[in-house]
Amino acid sequence: MQNFNFYNPTEIFFGENQIAEITKAIPKNAKVIVIYGGGSIKNNGIYEQVSLALSDFSWGEFSGIEPNPTYQTCMQAVSKIKQEGYDFILAVGGGSVIDGSKFIAAAANFVGEPWDILSKGAEVTSALPIGVVLTLPATGSESNSFSVVSNSETQDKLPFASVEVQPKFAVLDPQVMKTLPQRQLTNGVVDAFVHTMEQYLTYSVDAKVQDRFAEGLLMTLMEEGPKLISEDVDYKVRANVMWSATMALNGLIGAGVPQDWTTHMIGHEITAVYGLDHAQTLAVILPRVMAEQQALKRDKLLQYAERVLGLDITDEDSAISSAIARTEQFFQSVNMKTRLSDYGIGEDAVDKITHQLERHGMTALGEQQAVTLDKSSKIIRASL
């Protein structure tokens, strides 16, 4: 096991009818800005529950955070915050709203040009406090310090991280999933699954707890994912998926182990250029990363085949091939496509995406920096 620091101070309120808890969780006398997306929360009752819980607070709102939140939209929210004097952000939404809110929280207190936080890694030393009402389990952003923001003018999609923007609390009520469209549910399951894989499928450092926790999340998502988009979905299924997605990226399974974010990095560029949903890019890329990097990931691929998939590993090579195929089949079982061509993307993607990676300095990805630009090109080509 590698040395690590683990610190996750987000308070979780999990379960039915927990949205009312925000009344107690937000500091008294806070002036709250509710930040949300396209307005679906006005149709599914969540906006109403939040309004009711905020009735003793002074509050306003900012809507219109888009999927893959843009710097441009976030900066509009920052202006509103500065003009109207808000001192607490309540993010009501999924990963995009939360990621956008994190950038807004940091930018509102930033001295200088906030774009530098993303483009130059300028340090975030202060941010407005954030609370979250999660409406879509997927990214884990509700209890971590990461954020990804896009620039609509430059096709950049860039991450930043700071403990300053880690939410103070997050409300996870699985009931909010009832009204989600199937596409969003599928995206969430795939995103959580790939987050787990990217912290698991590297090389062994004999971190038994982290490995088994990751395997537990993978098994749970494989069992519950297909149920989530079927007719007989119930509260239990939603609860298991929601908690899995949070645990998949709250720092715990990645503590003390190598990580490989190749799939996310290539996927970000595909979204930036072609506008695919984030999770759609992951399902296309992950199986090709597994195949391309199978020599370096051999032991973990076998462990995954045996413990998560229950495969017979007498013939190791065929077990690995089966494990990769089964992963792709799992994505398909939740109605997720697994080829770039399924989205009408062709040959020209190879050079375009490779160029984007080069432009962003992503020239040696993976837990052993083995995914050079050449390897990335191969991975993209294999994904067509």
Place this chain on the structure above:
Amino acid sequence: MQNFNFYNPTEIFFGENQIAEITKAIPKNAKVIVIYGGGSIKNNGIYEQVSLALSDFSWGEFSGIEPNPTYQTCMQAVSKIKQEGYDFILAVGGGSVIDGSKFIAAAANFVGEPWDILSKGAEVTSALPIGVVLTLPATGSESNSFSVVSNSETQDKLPFASVEVQPKFAVLDPQVMKTLPQRQLTNGVVDAFVHTMEQYLTYSVDAKVQDRFAEGLLMTLMEEGPKLISEDVDYKVRANVMWSATMALNGLIGAGVPQDWTTHMIGHEITAVYGLDHAQTLAVILPRVMAEQQALKRDKLLQYAERVLGLDITDEDSAISSAIARTEQFFQSVNMKTRLSDYGIGEDAVDKITHQLERHGMTALGEQQAVTLDKSSKIIRASL
């Protein structure tokens, strides 16, 4: 899954040579009191590392916290703190030192008679901040809000809990385990194992993540425990046991699931009356609780048999018997005795311990309050 709140703000510094991190983790200008036990830290280099890390702080020390820390000793530390004006506690030790430090932290700020915190559940609304350097992985106390303190005059051993006493940080360096006597290592493995079981072996609420995390800890402790006390123990084994013990009682695996602390409650009384080590009592009692409550715990016993022990469960009754026997054998495999008679305790324990339980209001233990005093008597008798 049941509704739950989960909040664990303890920052973990895990790994080799992490003790030096306390320099950064303790607030500047804090006046620090180092609290420890019988002085073994002076022989194994830990005291020296702590002293070095504290060289820029004003600090003092209080030693002599005993195994099963007593109210009487803790109150001596409180006097010293008040006289000398310390405002930060650094607990350097195992569960007893940390539990004692938590009570000291609360008592130092308590208005009224501190014994009421334990005897009457008086609310703790303020406490001195605590940091921890863990020297013995076992209780999980380094990253939770629980504490158990004994009264040497009245034979009471009583718990309290408050978020106010949750450590701000905990340093977990597996190297500290090198010099621990085998008895303490064994105690730690058994304590962590039983903590996990008490949050797992109840009835199913279809909490798949929590179940699989618990199973991962049980498997890891069963694999690594015997290695820990063998000749070929290495850093990896120590690290896996240490992290398992912390994860076993930091609130995570118990979030949203029923819990059964019967074994701990009966065990506490045995320690109070007969002075057995805490873990010694657990190894004696747990197998009898499993047997006595097997009808109520049937589904989970089968799940444990299959997933953790890999048993064939074609014949369910024999699988359950085997699972209970295998649990007892695991304790024996780490050189832990599993009978009260192994400690020279006889028949009279049945009435004595039952009487203690009655005196402390423990008349309906277990996840379904099914362990009445009569059932507790049977469990104690079966443990002889």
